[in-house]
Amino acid sequence: MTGAQNAAMTRLAAIVFALLVGLTARAGEIALRPSARLTPGAPVTLGDVATLTGDDAAALAPTALDVRRGSDGAAEITVEDVRAALDAAGVNWGRLTLRGSVCAVRAAEPTPATPDAPRRARSRDEPAAVDLAGPPTVRTRLARLVARLYGVTPDNLRLRFDERDAEFLSTPESGRRIEIQPAATPNASRFSAVVWLYAGDELLGSRSVRVDVRVRRPVVVLTRALDRGDAVTPDAVRSETLWVEPAGSAMVGAVEDAVGAVARKRLDAGAILRAEALEPPIVVRRGELVTVHCVSGGVVVKAKARAARDGRAGERLELRMDGSKKTFVARVVAPGRAVVNLDAPASLAEAAP
Template identity: 30%
Template sequence: MTRAFLLRLVGAALIAALAATLITLRPAAAATLRPHAIVTTDLVTLGDLFDGAGERAATPVFRSPDAGVDGALPAADALAAARAAGLAVDPTAIDVVTVVRAGTEVDEAMLTTLVRDAVAGRLRVAPESLDIDFDALVGPITADAGADRPVTLVALSVQGGSGRFDARLAVDVGAETRTVEVGGRAVEMIDVVVLKRDLERRQVVRADDIAVERVERRRMGRSALAEPDAVVGLAARRALRGGDTLSPVDLEPPRLVLRGEQVTLSYARPGITLSARGRALADGALGETVTVLNEQSRRTVEGIVTANGVVTVARGTQHPAAATAALTQ
């Protein structure tokens, strides 16, 4: 009984040892080819092409296509390269692997910003004041996705009077640099207030009477107004036409008192409040001093325009008795 037990024990040990040997000798799982690969460097690795490449994932096997370009790699070539590198691979039904080189798009907006900032520095103006007009459309260019500076300006010439420029740009496409030549015109612009409709003399400007437009600076005088707040509430000094830009000489404070028109004269001090009708002898805006004729007494009195059609005789400008006489007699 003991001998039989020992034999069974030895047999079990041999079976376990054999199983362990078989497990140790079992090959690692084979790598599987992907139908699509996206790469970001100049070289395609086994890890880019195969799932399960393991320690051989970083092994380079092919050169990458240019940035932004899709390449077609025959599956047979990918499998052969893997086997040559010692990577076990599974058979595949894939015929072609699509290899895409990721990139950063350098578009016209990016080029415009780059050129505008450089031209502004040459002309000593604010970059935001320049409009850049290229001679021809600049199509998007794909730069290397890993580039710190996808595009750089390497040469620039600018004509100060006309704003004409020529620029040479370098685009980092990976293993090499692509040169792009662009030309055009840089135009300095300003914002100005423009009338949307005709205004008669002395007509007050409202917010909906104006718009702000961006125009070439060289077409405008230095006095052109740019802020709507500097215009709204003022009156036209002369007749103005829709489409006109505005300058300080075109506007004035609105006239609340007009020469020859009837106004109300007002005078107040402790214990005395007087008012009378009179005729203004001059135009007057808010806060201005005008002379008014009391048509009943035929006397004149000076006062300050305080409201539409109201002139207030200020304390100190008239002796109380004189002011009372001028308003009441």
């Protein structure tokens, strides 16, 4: 190896070492506090009951925790509860330490009412559009990120920030680098993230931010109630564009995606249809003779077989040919019709007689 190559390898090793040191510096500690006073009925998060030291720990602040009742009936969160919640979130324990025992959860004292409190409460209840004009700030950077993650344009997005974060959110980007790390999958009505501010090689600070989200989307609304098992007909639905909370399963966006499906449960008139509330109709009945298209290379052979159970379009269904003791699996594609690929052994599951 030449001298120039040795020098290049030395520089590369120095860069890798610096990156590793930087990553290690982001590791942290989670210390469960002995007690915490929280608003009754409000969700409890890790940041409410623990002191978080380091960037990795701060990023976990929005993690939701369950409150249990101790032997004396008092509300509490144990270190085992915290560990279980973080395990479920996929935390890297090689970069974190957890200490503490039990955090006693007590109700916070109510804030004295003031004459204008109702007016302020109403104004906080309504998420609002974020003005993206002017120099970028932490607030506008967050708004653009949320719009992209939720799959809408900024004019179809409304946000509500915590008043306690107002000064931090107004921090201008000029002369700084803003890094935003989402704390969870963006599919709920509340978005959580950790924001870091840098100036050159200096970390100016970090903060956990929570945002209530509303999006404007095309949705499908029921014009009349449906009982479980009822088929969705064209006269039972209409298309609208509404401001909605993006929580729960995906919403049905087009009437044609709903018509023909079957209600999994009773649905009231005026309900916005979500994918989880519908299922494909049954197109093959148990014992029905089904035409099976058996595909192998460029050859297709059609045969008859009986369904072992009811089947819906798209489902893999067990079938048996008359006179045979063995069953096989094919995919239902239409009423009375299924397809099996004989070149894919995994798709042809034969069962013992």
